[in-house]
Amino acid sequence: MPEVTAALVKELREKTGAGMMDCKRALGDSNGDIETAVDWLRKKGLSAAAKKAGRVAAEGLIGVATRDAAGALVEVNSETDFVARNEAFQRFVHTVAELAVVGSGELETLIRAAYPETGRSVEEELTHLIATIGENLVLRRSVRLSVGQGGVFSYVHNTLGPGLGKIGVLVALESGAPRAAFADLGRQLAMHVAAASPLYLDISSVPLAALERERGVLREQALASGKSGGIVDRMVEGRLRKFYEEFVLTEQIFVVDQETRIAKVVENAAKAAGAPITITGFARFALGEGIERNRSDFAAEVAAATQTKH
Numbered sequence: 639m640p641e642v643t644a645a646l647v648k649e650l651r652e653k654t655g656a657g658m659m660d661c662k663r664a665l666g667d668s669n670g671d672i673e674t675a676v677d678w679l680r681k682k683g684l685s686a687a688a689k690k691a692g693r694v695a696a697e698g699l700i701g702v703a704t705r706d707a708a709g710a711l712v713e714v715n716s717e718t719d720f721v722a723r724n725e726a727f728q729r730f731v732h733t734v735a736e737l738a739v740v741g742s743g744e745l746e747t748l749i750r751a752a753y754p755e756t757g758r759s760v761e762e763e764l765t766h767l768i769a770t771i772g773e774n775l776v777l778r779r780s781v782r783l784s785v786g787q788g789g790v791f792s793y794v795h796n797t798l799g800p801g802l803g804k805i806g807v808l809v810a811l812e813s814g815a816p817r818a819a820f821a822d823l824g825r826q827l828a829m830h831v832a833a834a835s836p837l838y839l840d841i842s843s844v845p846l847a848a849l850e851r852e853r854g855v856l857r858e859q860a861l862a863s864g865k866s867g868g869i870v871d872r873m874v875e876g877r878l879r880k881f882y883e884e885f886v887l888t889e890q891i892f893v894v895d896q897e898t899r900i901a902k903v904v905e906n907a908a909k910a911a912g913a914p915i916t917i918t919g920f921a922r923f924a925l926g927e928g929i930e931r932n933r934s935d936f937a938a939e940v941a942a943a944t945q946t947k948h
Contacts, residue, residue, distance in 0.1 A: 642666055650675050677851065681858035696926030698722055698775075700806035701735030702792045706817070709790035709808040710738035710782040711923045712748075717773040727775070728799050730767055734760060734777065735801060743782020778929075781808075781921045788812040788915075791824030795832050804925045807831045815913035823907045823915070826894055831922050836887035839917065840901075844886065852881050887920060 642665040650661040650672060660679060668674035698715035699722050714731045721727050737751050737760065753763040760777065768775050783790050788811045796804035807828045813820055838844045853874060860873040882889040888901040898906075900917075908915040 642670060646670060646672070650679075677855055680855050681862070696929040698925060699728065699731045699798065699802050700794070700804060700923045700925055701731040702794050702801045702803075702806040702808070703732075703735035703739040704790050704792050704808070705739050706789055707786070708739050708782065708784040709792055709810070710735055710743050710780060711806045711808055711921055712738050712780040713778045713923050713925065715776045715778050715926065715929065716771075721771055721773050721775075722798060724771060726767060727771065728802055730763065732799070732801055734780075738780045738782055741782070743780055745777070745780050748780050749777060779923070781923070783808050783810040783919050783921060785810050785812045785918055787814055788918075789817050789821065789824055791821070791828050793825065793828035793832050805832050806923045808919075808921045809917065810919040811915055812918045813908070813911065813913055813915040815908075815911035815915065819911035819913075820907055820915050823904070826892075827900070827903075827917070827920075830890070830893045830900070831887065831920050833893045834887075834890050835922065835924075836890055836920070837885040838887065839919065840888045841882055841886055844882075852878065856881075887917065 642662055646665055647658060647661045650665060651658060653672070653676060660682075661675070664675040664678040664682075665672075668678050696715045697717060697719045698713065701712040701714065703710050712731065712735045714727075714734065716722060716727065733754065734748065737753075738748055741747060741751060749759065749761040749764075751760050752758075753760050756763055756766075758766065764775055764777055790808055790810045792801075792809075793807045794801060794803035794805070795807075798804075809824055809827045809831060811820055811824050811827075856874045856877045857870060859877075860870040863873075865873060883891065888899070888904075890900050892898045892900055892903050904915055904917060
């Protein structure tokens with residue numbers, strides 16, 4: 639059996655809010671696998687925050703750029719929030735987002751693209767900026783959405799400048815209607831995605847593995863309640879509906895009116911526009927999500943500095 643380390647227990651506690659001993663048992667029964675342990679805790683009803691992401695914030699900026707039928711998001715990370723307010727850094731993020739929207743949006747292609755008026759590539763310009771600013775900077779990720787007919791709309795949260803902020807969203811709408819007929823819808827949907835954080839576009843896009851995993855957890859929960867047979871099946875399907883309403887964009891309740899499903903919002907907008915409107919994709923970048931940052935022990939640092947002086 640793999641060793642259940644204190645670091646693993648700490649990570650699981652931060653991810654679920656469960657108690658230390660429960661986390662140790664979960665990891666022990668799950669061969670040290672974090673995600674399996676999360677499910678173990680959920681099945682036992684011991685996870686206080688099954689949805690909690692456990693992500694550690696990193697600094698920098700999300701850059702957003704749109705060109706009618708296309709849009710792009712980029713994330714550029716820095717060591718401190720101070721750098722995010724640096725004009726040269728902001729200019730770099732803005733420029734890279736513009737390059738992403740006119741290119742393929744793929745990160746490997748983007749870093750090799752020519753950076754305007756420098757004779758350098760994006761990667762070389764980033765290296766130059768690192769030397770100038772004096773902090774480690776990383777062009778971490780990028781994405782591009784486009785439609786054949788329609789528009790790509792954006793929203794930036796915690797804005798530090800035009801197209802720059804801490805959360806960036808793109809929503810792609812396919813439609814033959816005039817852009818003005820669905821522009822407000824596009825912007826509102828982008829704001830919704832920023833607030834509601836959907837994981838999937840529609841029910842058909844939920845990966846089978848994710849769906850089966852959720853069914854397994856829900857079934858164990860239903861069985862643990864003492865129910866059996868057809869009652870369990872009905873409970874699972876009912877709770878699966880809640881899963882869709884929480885994580886699937888078209889099934890979510892619109893944050894603007896707090897009562898209409900997104901699918902119905904789009905249907906109503908299409909009727910008003912006189913032409914079909916389809917959400918073909920969305921993207922949401924939140925600054926630093928998934929990045930593990932070293933947390934320093936201030937007291938230990940002071941003690942070490944004191945010992946060094948002696």
